[in-house]
Amino acid sequence: MILLVTPAARASVHGNDVTAHRWRSILTELGCDVRVANGYEPGDYTALIALHARKSADAIRTFHAEHPGAPIVLALTGTDLYPDLVTSGVDPAILTLASKIVVLQSQALAQLSDEQRAHTTVIVQSMPDIPYETPRHDVFEVSVLAHLRGVKDPLRTAEASRLLPADSRVVVSHAGAPLEADLARLAREESTRNPRYRWLGDQPRTEALRLLARSKLLVLTSHDEGGANVVSEAIAAGVPVLSSDIPGSRGLLGDDYPGYFPVGDTEALAEALHAAETDRNGYYERLRTACERRHDLVAPRKERAAWSDVLTELSLPVPRPVAS
Template sequence: MRILVAGPVPAASDYGNGVTARRWAQLLRDLGHEVRVVRDYDGERYDLLVALHARKSEAAIRAFSADWPEAPIVVALTGTDLYPDLVAGGVDLSLLERAARIVVLQPQGLLQLPPELRSRTRVITQSMPPIDGEEPAEDRFEIAFLAHARPVKDPLRLSEAVRALPSSSRITVTHVGGVREDDIGDRLRAESIENPRYGWLGPLPRPEALAVLARSRLLVLTSLHEGGANVVTEALAAGVPIVSTRIPGSVGLLGEDYAGYFPVGDTAALAAVLDAAEHDRDGLYTRLRWQCAARRASVDPGRETEAWERLLAEAIPVNAGYKGVR
């Protein structure tokens, strides 16, 4: 098949949507399909449109649907589509009704959809091959924070939390991520100077960012909401335990019983979890390592490939009258 992947995916972007789009494109190519990744529909004919981000891909969905009304469309919903809800995310429900299949990245995403759309929605957990790295440094308890500084990521929460730790703590934070607004960049630079536990490296090439993750003792995610964060998948692939806000996007990936959650926006609770993890108080760090190891198989690339293969087999027959590109 000839497949178009459309969405907010600037070339070589290390933002989540760009990473996801490039991975899906390669996965689909490995399945034998011709794939093009673009930000907007280009007017050419394709057998299938995969639209990543319902709101930001709305124009592409409408134009493709108008040109090829019988061709199937798969709409993949991101965190800002789903949370706090579809209406608040600016998603036109008629677009989802047009979709042959809808994709969410973790099981709790299904709960955000109207019941009549759930039967054609598929959960496809993102994947990552195993990540090897250096042994953690012995002289500190390094924490990775891989997040671009956007409000939804609550980017200063972690730096505030480590300021509240006891003076004896060996915790240090390595923050990797870009900024979109000068004022937050100024605040991050100031925090790097004034807070001895915090260092912001700015954006790094993806291999270097993953190397920071792989050598760390913890990954922290402070987001207000996520659709199914790539960084959680990457931490599981690297065998790095996770501390996360208790949000549906993380609960869907890690489970209700996961021990490493803290309430959204709660600096004191985050500091307490970090302190307990550093000292393995009540066996917390040991439990996080065990729980993450138990979930590592869920991010195996073979599972994601099989899920997409099944989805494509379902999506094309839905529009039985469509004969494909000739």
């Protein structure tokens, strides 16, 4: 039995909880028994997989004490890695307890020491193809799938939409839970006074993915990301992305991706939105083609194969063969 610890609340529809339950599914397919918990729960375990070094630190320490010698896989999240491990409050001792470190995109390796990189693997979050949804024809709909947290800079797209020309057809549909009261108040006010913006509140995962699939663009405005699920989802849906220029997105979309704008730069985002809407100099098509080229990166078979390799390396029970 593998214990998989995630600090996310079970009701969450994004982030760590989505990752944890997808990993449980993958590990089950590979022949493992997996128990998902929000902290350490007593049991007879062969290994621990822990999401988030800081928030899962107590679970990691307890597991190590109760199961000395059993392997620990530590998945580092964005709030572990950025701006750096020390500033984020990650206990160095927790890293030394990990038999294996997992990061979610290639540029995260730059945040680690040579010694840490030696036992780190990159496992990109996968997503099956998301069925096509017919876009709205009356507007150029842009989606934001981000909970209302400061690190997400969740109202930046709304602010950028106010700078668009009067004849722009851009509307912003924003799905996300009100995790910070001040931001929720601002989102409600923005929905009232900005005709281009609608905050939809928290949405069931199926509805959020349908919104994404019908959108012309996904906009990610975060200050930091470890490797956002929503970018994998956009690639799987064939929806181009505009993203703040952060390592977490560069590690997924590539350094040559044409859809970055400086973090917090409202004017630059507005310019990118207008260029995409009008397909100025083929900009929208370049975004679409660049995302299409990344499609294989998020293929579920690749994530399964990566976890199969981790299990084998840690001498855990031999997993079932991975389909090619």
